[in-house]
Amino acid sequence: MKKVLSLGLILILAMSLTLTGCGSKEVATEEAASKPIKIVAAHNQTSPENPYQIGMLKFKEVAESKSNGAFEVEVFAGSLGTSESELVEKLKLGAADVVVVSPGFMSQTGIEEIDLFALPYLFNNYEHWGKVVDGEVGKKMAKLIQEKSNNEFKVIGYWTAGVRHYYGNKPLTSMKDLEGMKIRTQTSGVVAKYWTQMGSIPTSVAWGELYQSLQQNIVDGAENAYPYFVQQNHHKTDNGKYITETGHDYTTRFLLANAKKFDAMTPEQQKTFLEAADAAVKAERDALYAQEEEYKNIAIKDGAEVNEIDRAPFIELAQPLQDEAAKEIGIEDLLKQVRDLK
CATH class of the missing domain: 3.40.190.170 (Bacterial extracellular solute-binding protein, family 7)
Known part of the structure; x- marks a missing residue:
């Protein structure tokens, strides 16, 4: 009789421990789910x-x-x-x-197709840009990025x-003014090739070091959108005070x-x-x-000089580079879609 009672107590204790363990696991799972x-x-x-x-x-x-x-x-x-x-x-x-x-x-x-959006003068205005990125081209690019x-x-x-413009140590009146200038921009790919064909020297400078590089004549100019370079006070340097609205990149x-x-x-x-x-x-x-x-108004108030320029020669130079890059990376169909939305 004692043996039977002892065996019963052992079974009850084991079941209790098992149930307690299950309960602990359930509590732990619930806690994890609630985090x-x-x-x-x-x-x-x-x-x-x-x-x-x-x-x-x-x-x-x-x-x-x-x-x-x-x-x-x-x-x-x-x-x-x-x-x-x-x-x-x-x-x-x-x-x-x-x-x-x-x-x-x-x-x-390694996803080269993305360079489509880096082509100079690809977009006419923000409306055109929005049609592209929020439409079928944007969806195709998103799918391609996830797959690749x-x-x-x-x-x-x-x-x-934003819209990127030139700023440097002199205003641009024509493309010839860029000859020999060290411009902080990309140093490879179609962007670098574009600035090189205009006669300038693409130069690599980290964004956080650009203010000092403009001050110390490491570069003669750069290119970016107003909110970015004005917030960093680039326009207050001698090599950043002349802004020409080239509008080369939306x-x-x-x-x-x-x-x-x-x-x-x-x-x-x-x-x-x-x-x-x-x-x-x-x-x-x-x-x-x-x-x-x-920020354009802030730059002018701070003494920067802003001028406009005839963009036609710049656009004319960019188009064959767009064609060449699109063919090289296999996105001619996407480039055509972008152009058709203008």
Whole structure:
């Protein structure tokens, strides 16, 4: 009888421990499920007024407010990586979940087709640009990026960094004025080839070092959009005070997410994530459009000189380079689509 009772007690104790263990596992699972998904969002600009920062903060606001606590977004402004190549690498490694990068740095990953958006004088105006990136061409490019990156990168929106203009130590009255000038721009690809054909010398300088390089005559000029170079006070240097509105690039920037992290989300979380991305796209673009005129006026007030130029010769030079690059990387059909939308 004692043996039977002892055996019964052992069985009861074992069942109790098993149930307790199951209960602990269930509690642990519930706790894990209730924890917010941490999203690291990063860009390479340091100014708190920069449109990138405004866009990322909007992403954070919408993702956190609409997800009922499912997302916790941390925004890094120029502190997770000061170069776009660093940000792309961190996205690949999972150290970042959402980043902003330009076509030039994305093409370094081996996805050459992205250079389509870096071609000089590709777009006539913002309306034309919007038709391209928000339409079929933008969808095709997004699909191509995800496939060619082996599902590492997912395009969740297209941002702009504004209309790029020349600024340097003298105004441009014609293309000949660029001969022999050291211009901070890309030093490879179609962009470098374009500036070289105009007679200038493309020179590599890190964005964070450009103010000092302009001051110390390391470069004679550069090219960028008003909100970017005026926020960095480039126009206050002797080699940046003359601005000629060449309008050679209506820039495209990719808002990228880590595709694998996105795929691991629930359908509801994915929906909220994309809604936050859409809100960020609108906020970034609106901020940029407003700031272009604002910072142009600031530059003039600070003593910079602005002039316009006949863009026809510049556009004429760019078109055969567009054709050549498109043929070389196999995007002639996409280039035709872009041109047909003008």
